[in-house]
Amino acid sequence: MTRRELSGVVAVAGVGTTKFGRLPGYSAEDLGIEAMDLALADAGLGRGDVDGLIVSRIPDYQQFCEMTGLDPRYVQITPGQGRMSGSSIQMAALAIAAGQCDVCALVYGNNGRSAGSKYGGEADRYGGAGGSVWFPYGMTSPGAAHAMQFERHAHLYGTTSLHLAEIAVAFRNHAVLNPDAVMRQPITVEDHQNSRFIAEPLHLFDYCLINDGGVALILTSAERARDMAKPPVYIRGFAQASALADVYVPPEDFWRDPMRRVAEEVYAMAGVTRDDMSALMIYDNFTPTVLFSLEGFGFCKPGESGPFVAEGQLRLGGRFPTNTSGGHLSDSYMQGWALNVEAVRQLRGECGDRQVKDASHVQFMLGSPIVSSIIYGKDPR
Amino acid sequence: MSVAYRKPLPVVDSRNRPYWEALRRHELRLPRCAACGTLRFAPFRHCPACGSEDTEWPQLSGRGTIWSRAIFHQVYFEGFRDEAPYNVVLVQLDEGVKLYSNIVGADNAEIRIGRRVEACFDDVTPEVTLLKFRLVD
Structure with missing residues (x-):
């Protein structure tokens, strides 16, 4: 079977998200269970229909099955890294296409806020060599690595913090329209510029949130999805690539090479082009990642992402409304998972005040040492 | 007496010891594959480029x-x-x-x-x- 033949064969039948914010007393499993039950109800299914399970950030798949009474045919677990969201959804699609399971629940639970998760300091394991090698120099945190990448971009192309501010403001404006978002106070470019530096050149408002929550998606065959409660959202294309061999330092090319390969594959598989996209969901752990993704996936030329976003292209009403939920910066830090749910909700027309009119295709893009992309479509072909 | 040093210190182990011992002598030495000549920072046993275990520690x-x-x-x-x-x-x-x-x-x-x-x-x-x-x- 070719990649093209896999296009539209699998669909999202249900999605579920818990409340986002500070949810003390709930474990990652608890949050995942709540999200899974919501997603199953959304599809008109029950736990008894689940025969495939992929959990992420939930530390133990065995305990999760004990807690939910599941005995799936197909079980997988992925680490609690955001890059695994795109990879996990692709795994589920392939397992369904190959007949390893019929109804796959993807379940993500994150109690990082209440558990006091830190992304810098002694517990930091970002980068393959193990962050502790650099602690004697005070080097730590994914944010600092992204700060250095952005500094490099600024040096090479003249990109500025004001370009980053446009991204933060655009996504916050979207969150203002999203009743479920964590951060709903409007911000201005000045607010962004006046927010404190964390790892300069990045300000606080260039960083994603840290909050608790759970997300789940129910995937099944397109054929089966057509008989379920909600209209199917078809998985039209997916692809991934990596830049892991030198992962202890930021990439020279802002992940352009793996992104170009993923872009070629994902558009070929989906049979669509960038121009067909109604909205974009771009992994926004930090604002610079949005710039690198726009360039790498070919929405603008290398080095031109700053001026591109300054034109307002990412805003609702712009050419490519992006992260219409508010993204990781302002909606919820659900490590890519909630962005995929937002893609589904946009294509179903469920997004209320932030709905993109006549949305037909939405692309999820994830820039990290593992690059991935998924194109969702309202129609199977 | 100097004030106690309060910043994180490196974890020295059998793999990276040549690096830290060289620094004590005020020399910068990194692992280089003796087979293919690829220089690397991390003291992995095998060269990531060719897989050889044959490592030398040249001064840079x-x-x-x-x-x-x-x-x-x-x-x-x-x-x-x-x-x-x-x-x-x-x-x-x-x-x-x-x-x-x-x-x-x-x-x-x-x-x-x-x-x-x-x-x-x-x-x-x-x-x-x-x-x-x-x-x-």
């Missing part, structure tokens, strides 16, 4: 260029509190390898991409010397 020039930098305002380690905002640079050595370090003896505003640097050796405890850099242009 200590000269390089600032590839990027960040100024840390956030305090992630108590020992750095008094110095914040402090600099962290990613230096590309003339031999090609990149490593993170700090620039000493310069204001944060002077620490910019493209500036030339040379190694200096900071004896932070009687057992540990850290590789740092100073601006040379």
Whole structure:
């Protein structure tokens, strides 16, 4: 079977998200269970229909099955890294296409806020060599690595913090329209510029949130999805690539090479082009990642992402409304998972005040040492 | 008596010991594959390029260029509190390898991409010397 033949064969039948914010007393499993039950109800299914399970950030798949009474045919677990969201959804699609399971629940639970998760300091394991090698120099945190990448971009192309501010403001404006978002106070470019530096050149408002929550998606065959409660959202294309061999330092090319390969594959598989996209969901752990993704996936030329976003292209009403939920910066830090749910909700027309009119295709893009992309479509072909 | 050193210290083990022992002698040495000549920072047993276990530890020039930098305002380690905002640079050595370090003896505003640097050796405890850099242009 070719990649093209896999296009539209699998669909999202249900999605579920818990409340986002500070949810003390709930474990990652608890949050995942709540999200899974919501997603199953959304599809008109029950736990008894689940025969495939992929959990992420939930530390133990065995305990999760004990807690939910599941005995799936197909079980997988992925680490609690955001890059695994795109990879996990692709795994589920392939397992369904190959007949390893019929109804796959993807379940993500994150109690990082209440558990006091830190992304810098002694517990930091970002980068393959193990962050502790650099602690004697005070080097730590994914944010600092992204700060250095952005500094490099600024040096090479003249990109500025004001370009980053446009991204933060655009996504916050979207969150203002999203009743479920964590951060709903409007911000201005000045607010962004006046927010404190964390790892300069990045300000606080260039960083994603840290909050608790759970997300789940129910995937099944397109054929089966057509008989379920909600209209199917078809998985039209997916692809991934990596830049892991030198992962202890930021990439020279802002992940352009793996992104170009993923872009070629994902558009070929989906049979669509960038121009067909109604909205974009771009992994926004930090604002610079949005710039690198726009360039790498070919929405603008290398080095031109700053001026591109300054034109307002990412805003609702712009050419490519992006992260219409508010993204990781302002909606919820659900490590890519909630962005995929937002893609589904946009294509179903469920997004209320932030709905993109006549949305037909939405692309999820994830820039990290593992690059991935998924194109969702309202129609199977 | 000097004040106790409060910043994080490296974890020295059998793999990286040649690196840390060289720094105590104020020499910069990194692992290089004796089979294919690929220089690397991490002291993995096998060369990532060719798989050979045959490793040598040549002395390097200590000269390089600032590839990027960040100024840390956030305090992630108590020992750095008094110095914040402090600099962290990613230096590309003339031999090609990149490593993170700090620039000493310069204001944060002077620490910019493209500036030339040379190694200096900071004896932070009687057992540990850290590789740092100073601006040379």
